[in-house]
Each structure stands twice: as C-alpha cells, then as structure tokens.
Amino acid sequence: MYSFQIFDEACVKYNWATVLVGLKLNCYPVEEVDDYAVRYMTEHPDTDNNFIQELVWENRNYEEVITLIENLLIDLKCNINFLLEERKWRYCILHAIRKDTEDGNVLLEKVAQVYSDFNYPEVMEDLIYYNEPKDGFNPLLHTTDENINRLIKKIDDFLALEKIRISS
Secondary structure, three states, rough: OOOOOOHHHOOOOOOHHHHHHHOOOOOOOOOOHHHHHHHHHHHOOOOOHHHHHHHOOOOOOOOHHHHHHHHHHHHHHOOHHHHHHHHHHHHHHHHHHHHHHOOOOHHHHHHHHHHOOOOOHHHHHHHHOOOOOOOOHHHHOOOOHHHHHHHHHHHHHHHHHHHHHHHO
C-alpha cells in the first residue's frame, strides 16, 4: 500500500477524484483519507464542506468513506476521469518503485507486480520481463544484464512519456 507522498515525490497533482480512485483500487489504506482531508482543509481554510469535515473528524469504514467522497465530488461538481486518475496512481507507484529500487531483477519483479495489480494494462506490456518482445528483439541473443538494462531503459522511457500524458 502507498500514501499520497508518492504524488508529492513525483510532482503529480492530485485531488478528491484521485483519492476516490486510489481507494477503489486499494492503493492505500482508508485511514489515509482523513490525513488528506486535514491537509486539504489546511490548504483551503475557507472550505466549509460537511463531507470534508466528516472525513476529518469521524473514523469511517471503507464503504462510508467511498460514499462520502462520491457525495463530495457531486457537491463540488467535479467530473471523474477514472482512467486518468488510475494512470496517475500507476505512474506514481512506478515512479516510487523506480526511484527506490537499485537491483534490476527486483525492479523488474516489482514492475511486473504493478502490471498485475492494474489488470495487465496494454501500455505496460513492453516493460514486463516475461512478455515476448514485440519489436523483433531476441533476448536469447543477449546477456542477462543486457536484457535487464534494456527493460530498465524501457521503464524509464515509459515513465517520461506517462508524466507528459498525465500532466496534459
């Protein structure tokens, strides 16, 4: 599980829609929501929204928090682009993994786990060590280190491109 710190570290903006999608994807524990609500109220001191206040002051279970956030988004007249918010989560998780993992084999295993956790997104297929390369590359003609380094470069390129996609 993660925290919203991965968004700060990746310099990615997030909002209540991001909070909702991340919760639905089980990216973080429900207790993180009240931390975000406190932070939100601190950054927006003129906020007088009952849904946010309930998120701050009352411990709730998963279903109640989902309902409160959905009502909050309706109240704030916010549209949710689920795919964009999911992509933000995926990017920030991969960014954190890439930043914190030095061992190439461990990195590739963790990236494969994210691929699985996010239901095997097509955009990540080329990053996964157990998928057959689609670009004509033959891993049998290269050393293990060359294959690992090739995939790490693909991960870095993917992250650079995803950063642009989620920022536009």
